[in-house]
Amino acid sequence: MKLRKRRKGTKMSQDANSDPRLEVSAASDQDIQAVHASLLHDQKEPKEGFSLMPLFVLGFVSSMIFVVAIYFIHNRAGLSDGLALATTIHHPGYDPQVHGAGDEEVEIDVFAVGQSLYGQACIACHQVNGQGIPSAFPPLASSDWVTGDEERLIKLVLHGLQGPLEVNGAQYNGIMPAFGPSGIYQWSDEKIAYVLTYIRQEWGNEAGEITPDQVTAVKEATASQTGAYTAADL
């Protein structure tokens, strides 16, 4: 492209230049198109000062692709972890590799699975911090119902709880759904055991683990219970 240097538009009056109500233009449409078209066509011609740019762009683009590829592989679905967690939730303890091959014991992180179960159901009422909501949902943090008698805790989650209730000095009167076979959740004994272990060890609670066998035992012993318990029953 030849440089086309010319005088500024001399016809432009001084007040057009300084009037904010008019936007002066410094180039005609034809000029803009002609100049840019030739800029594209001339790109093959070597020019001084221009040659570094393509190199830089190439480097920039390829390093972006590199970084993004690494990021992508790092975060692709978390396929392996995600699937493993999904299977533990639906069939706790089931691992196709291990179960297909032999009778090795499967290690699962009870606390983590319990936490994710808590997040699926209990969180809606008892909140992330286990504090519940004043006068509607009782707290689980430092509640004697949680850290105290294990059988009582299992019973109320299996069959539900309703009616007047006192927790940490405050009164509640709500309905806690059943998570066992009589309720809509239909959680397995394992799931109930895991979530109870979780709430007994979170938010400063320090009580022992609850095993699936304990839940099974309580479930069989209370099979005749219909409807939710009241605090008085327990």
Place this chain on the structure above:
Amino acid sequence: MDSNSSNTPATAERPDSAVIDASIKVPVLFFLYAAAAWLVTASVLGFIAAAQLVQPAFLADYAWTTHGRIVPLARNALIYGWGFNAAFAVLIWMVARLCRTPAPKWGTTLVGGLFWNVGIKLGLTGIIIGQSTGHVLLEMPGYAAAVMFVSYGIIGAGVAIIFSRRREGSMFASQWYGLTALFWFPWLFTIAQYTLVFGSMRGTAQAVASAWYGHNIYALFLGPIALGALYYLIPKRVGRPITNYPLAQIGFWSFVFFGSFGGLATLVGSPVPAWVQTVGVSSNFMLLIPLFAIAVNLGGALLGGTKAGGSGPALKFFKLSLVSFIIVGLLTVVLSLPSFSHTIGLTFVGEALDILHWYAFVSFAFFGAIYFMLPRLIVQPWPSGALITAHFWATVAGTIIVISSLFLAGFAQGAALNDIENYATFADVMGAFSGYLVALAFGYLTLLVGSLAFFVNVVMAIYQACFSKSTASADTVFGSPAAMEVNS
């Protein structure tokens, strides 16, 4: 015009830009009027919505003035009312100018424009009476969407006809962007309506489709038209070509390709498969390539100042728009990294980014383009310089206040939500940022003042164009532009 001093003989046969402007004047002025009116409507609604965050009882006595309906009303009025009408005006003018082709007839485009706006009104009424579909930016009920779709077709066909008769052989960057946008929108809109409103997509796929559409309205329609306007008008205003024009092609293709997936990053932290979120974050990262190209190209052309002098607002709006484009691009990348998005996801920060996109980048580019083109359409200067100043400063101040208070509120909110020790209840969390919401309402009020100034100026300009005949020709009003100089 200085066609006779140009070296190409063909230029002489091509119509003068004054002829082109006259051929599209009526529909473009209509779009500008509609855009300005919707901008005022959206600003009023935006202010009400912000005031309700401070004082929830404000106007909450009727179902249709509750926050849950005001927010989608404001958003739809802003995007489809202001954004699309302004985009149509800029697109038609830009394409006609760059193709050097007058519009064969303007009647059908005007009809399309009328129905587009009828469609929006129908849709907003639908939202008011509670028929919202519940998908962000697709809240308008199906019948309104159908009207809008058909009228878009009419308007779009008008632009395509101008393009197909073009008398200028070379395609300029602005045309790439403008035409891509023209053809992307019907496709986006059809897919989104088909899957979300008329169709039966359910569950996770719904969230993915909705995020894809909401983002692409910006990334593939409003954004490209705004960029097209910047590519055309910055060189035209400053008299200096794009700094590295070959780079513009890389910028264009990477923008179009990666832009369409960037929206998926808004899903980070939500229950969609992780790879979907990763595609979104990766695309946002790749969007640094067009960001770089565009910043170099336009920033470089802007840096040297203008050769034509003048003190109008267009150049200032273009500069601010470009700066916002760069900021929002960088912020989107940084904030979509999982370490950040876990804190600020689902807070006001998302809204702050939207305002940066839609207002500070897209709308500022449109404002600049409108300030440049309206005097040429009516062959008279803008009626009031004071209103221009008022609009410029109120808009800039309002945007800054709104965006910064949303960011501060969002970060305070995110921090409080993740700090159970000190912010145990919902009321505690609210308390952590309620001060910023007062600032937010104030910012919206400032924006409203600016929009009113703009609206009054546009209406007065159109009134002048209709009733006071000016005998001046374009040349005597604007003076002839100098020839463009290539930087050495």
